[in-house]
Amino acid sequence: MEPKLTGKSDDELVLLFQKNGSDKAFEELVIRYKNSLYQYILSLVKDEGAAGDLFQEVFLSFFRHANSYSAQGKFKSWLFLTARNRILNHFRDNKQPLSLDQTDEDGNFVFYDTLGDDQPSLLDALSAQELAEQIRQVSLKLPPHQREVVYLRQYLSFKEIAEVVNRPLGTVLADCHRGIQKMQQLLRAHIAQ
């Protein structure tokens, strides 16, 4: 009987799977990241069928080549990086260019107010449920490199995001800021309609 796995770290589970072939350790890793990984993939491919296939590919690849991952406390980053590569391949295979490496500008993060004092709050203009739905809708309209960061920040630290997308931390923060800013602009346009 295997010990309880829910309290174990990612690397402990990976080691259990690598050394003992523990199916339960593999399944625990899948359960731990299934929602965030699926949501990340879906946010970029915008197609449930393709998202399901890519999600499986990521974990199948780990299942078959688990020994190629060396436990360094970065399993989560490794998982999202693998997913990112699969997503890029998916678009390449379908001859649909997807640029995740684009940035609006190099350099440091520049903050400026996205809502002037005289503008009504978006939060007041929409009900909570409608607001959540509209936020989801407008997030899908963001340029891919901004959308990616806006979603990834739900699951990874900015330092981890910078590693996964291979961009400087300042650029990642700038992309996130611009993504959030654009979402607010799109929401305002929706309210004005």
Add this chain to the structure above:
Amino acid sequence: MKCENIFLYVNGELDASQRAAFKQHLQTCAACRRQLQFLEQADIALAAKAAPEEVVNRLFAKTTRKRRFLTGWKPVLAGIVAASVLGFLFLPSSENNTAIRTEVLAYMQYDLDEDYQNFANDLALFESEF
């Protein structure tokens, strides 16, 4: 403390002193307070929803559950079937069973694994619906 730290603040990536300084900054910066409110709403709206069960079940069918198929009494059964087929193939031949043997050999080269997978997927779908 600058407004740009808002994302690191929301993600809990500031150290204790930076966090305290940003909290103080929030008291005087209306733009950051509004931004913070919006980010909290965005976090709720974009929080990961459950991945479809069917997707996860299909993954397990291809990995951990497939492995289980190879354990227990099933390999014994598979061995008996294989021995029967081999016995049939290496029995003294007659004209009648030569054609059958050819068919059996062709069938053995067919990708049964894919067929089994499709069947398992159909079954999983059926069970989930009924």
